[in-house]
Amino acid sequence: MANALEQIKVNSWSRAVPMAALFELTFVCNHACTFCYNCPTGQKEMTTAEAFDALRKMAEFNILYLTLTGGEPLVRRDFFEIAAEARRLGFALRIYTNGFLIDEPMAAKIKQIANPLEIEISLHGARPETHEKLTCVPGSLQKVINAVRNLRAQGIKVNLKVPVTRDNQEEVLDMHRLAIDLGATIVFDPVITPRDDGDKDPVNLMATDDFLRRYWTDPAYAGARREPVPVPRHDAPGEAVCGTGRTAFALDPYGNIFPCVQWRRSAGNIKTVASLRDIWHTSPVLIEVRRTAVEMADKLRDTQQAGKAGGFCNFCLGVADLQLGDPKAIYPQIQKNAEFRQQAYEEWKAKTGETLEDTGGVLSKCAM
Amino acid sequence: MDLTMVLTRNPDAAYRIYDGQATVVLPDQAEVNVINPIGSLVWDRLDGTRTLGDILTLIVEEFDVTPEQARADLFAFVDSLREHRMVR
Numbered sequence: 001m002a003n004a005l006e007q008i009k010v011n012s013w014s015r016a017v018p019m020a021a022l023f024e025l026t027f028v029c030n031h032a033c034t035f036c037y038n039c040p041t042g043q044k045e046m047t048t049a050e051a052f053d054a055l056r057k058m059a060e061f062n063i064l065y066l067t068l069t070g071g072e073p074l075v076r077r078d079f080f081e082i083a084a085e086a087r088r089l090g091f092a093l094r095i096y097t098n099g100f101l102i103d104e105p106m107a108a109k110i111k112q113i114a115n116p117l118e119i120e121i122s123l124h125g126a127r128p129e130t131h132e133k134l135t136c137v138p139g140s141l142q143k144v145i146n147a148v149r150n151l152r153a154q155g156i157k158v159n160l161k162v163p164v165t166r167d168n169q170e171e172v173l174d175m176h177r178l179a180i181d182l183g184a185t186i187v188f189d190p191v192i193t194p195r196d197d198g199d200k201d202p203v204n205l206m207a208t209d210d211f212l213r214r215y216w217t218d219p220a221y222a223g224a225r226r227e228p229v230p231v232p233r234h235d236a237p238g239e240a241v242c243g244t245g246r247t248a249f250a251l252d253p254y255g256n257i258f259p260c261v262q263w264r265r266s267a268g269n270i271k272t273v274a275s276l277r278d279i280w281h282t283s284p285v286l287i288e289v290r291r292t293a294v295e296m297a298d299k300l301r302d303t304q305q306a307g308k309a310g311g312f313c314n315f316c317l318g319v320a321d322l323q324l325g326d327p328k329a330i331y332p333q334i335q336k337n338a339e340f341r342q343q344a345y346e347e348w349k350a351k352t353g354e355t356l357e358d359t360g361g362v363l364s365k366c367a368m
Numbered sequence: 369m370d371l372t373m374v375l376t377r378n379p380d381a382a383y384r385i386y387d388g389q390a391t392v393v394l395p396d397q398a399e400v401n402v403i404n405p406i407g408s409l410v411w412d413r414l415d416g417t418r419t420l421g422d423i424l425t426l427i428v429e430e431f432d433v434t435p436e437q438a439r440a441d442l443f444a445f446v447d448s449l450r451e452h453r454m455v456r
Contacts, residue, residue, distance in 0.1 A: 004389060004402035004404070005391065005400050005402045007387075008386045008387060008389065008391060008402060011386070011387060012386070017386070019384070019386070019391075062384050062385075062386070063384070064382060064383070064384040064391060064393065065393075087382075090382050090383060090384070091382055092382035092393040092395075093382075115380055115395050116395060117393065117395050155396065156395075157395075
């Protein structure tokens with residue numbers, strides 16, 4: 001069964017058949033995170049009926065995995081109506097939330113109505129003062145902890161997501177332990193991105209070089225990293241650097257369809273297209289991002305062959321475009337991370353005498 | 369198990385058909401199950417209205433297989449689905 005699934009995923013990549021979508025139900029949020037990338041425009045967000053129609057179109061387009069997010073999705077009064085409709089339409093659901101509203105009754109309702117594969121909750125520190133400095137909401141860390149406990153009590157899988165900043169970098173190991181204690185998984189993302197309107201202020205919160213070096217090379221952090229040993233990219237010629245506009249797409253509360261959550265180039269509006277099939281293979285935006293993703297993989301492979309760190313980039317075309325105005329430009333956050341990832345790999349190689357080919361390791365690509 | 373049984377897919381199961389294969393996800397299971405094209409035909413019809421006998425008839429009509437072999441394969445497949453709590 002595993003091989004069949006791998007083949008389906010390979011086909012999804014090569015034929016640009018999306019299996020996943022991310023649906024931002026609202027940009028309204030009960031937090032005020034200092035580095036949030038959302039930029040509400042003041043347009044009218046989708047009504048319940050419009051959200052149902054969007055779900056129907058995504059189901060007809062054969063999307064299996066659907067992430068309901070925001071803003072904070074649970075602040076929508078019709079959240080459970082939308083979740084119920086999504087479940088009726090056969091999606092495998094994930095919910096990405098700040099967890100603030102998930103008390104015991106809410107956790108039970110989530111289990112009963114949405115029954116998601118997983119809930120993802122943002123975590124910004126292991127100590128209240130750290131988490132709350134970033135969320136700007138007193139008591140918000142305890143709410144996250146309560147939410148995780150309430151969801152775990154319902155048997156719901158919880159994954160904590162941590163954007164690593166210079167404010168919380170020294171609490172990474174404590175956050176990792178906290179997740180284990182709570183029965184949750186945890187993912188750290190050491191790359192902070194600009195806001196969707198291009199405002200680069202959040203990037204100033206990026207973790208320090210000293211921390212990034214420790215994060216990638218110090219064995220103490222091996223358990224906290226997704227890759228115990230960072231490995232270089234394995235893109236074959238003609239392969240894309242990521243799944244943007246290919247394996248998944250994102251939908252904002254106004255109905256705009258984007259190649260991914262990070263690359264906000266609208267390919268159309270789901271409220272006005274009769275079917276996603278009408279635009280998926282013909283949209284100039286989607287055709288261009290797919291081509292760019294392939295060109296970028298070539299570029300990274302070339303820099304790797306030249307002995308540079310390019311092959312260690314978990315590259316995001318959307319961030320590059322937003323931050324530097326060029327989707328193929330190497331942005332500083334990714335350059336720093338790539339250098340330390342390469343250093344960690346070289347040290348591991350020297351110590352063990354093994355190589356990437358020995359382990360069969362591959363870099364997992366961003367497919368949202 | 370007998371041919372008068374009427375089974376239905378686990379309502380918690382999310383699935384889509386890709387390349388003729390049902391890709392099935394259950395929230396409380398870590399693994400994703402991919403069902404081969406003949407199995408997917410069966411899976412798609414386990415909708416709580418058809419008996420296993422109805423589904424067996426369909427298989428025999430659609431594929432070059434004897435009724436005896438089809439019945440044995442159908443029962444083995446349904447057993448596997450029940451074991452994975454994919455049908456009720």
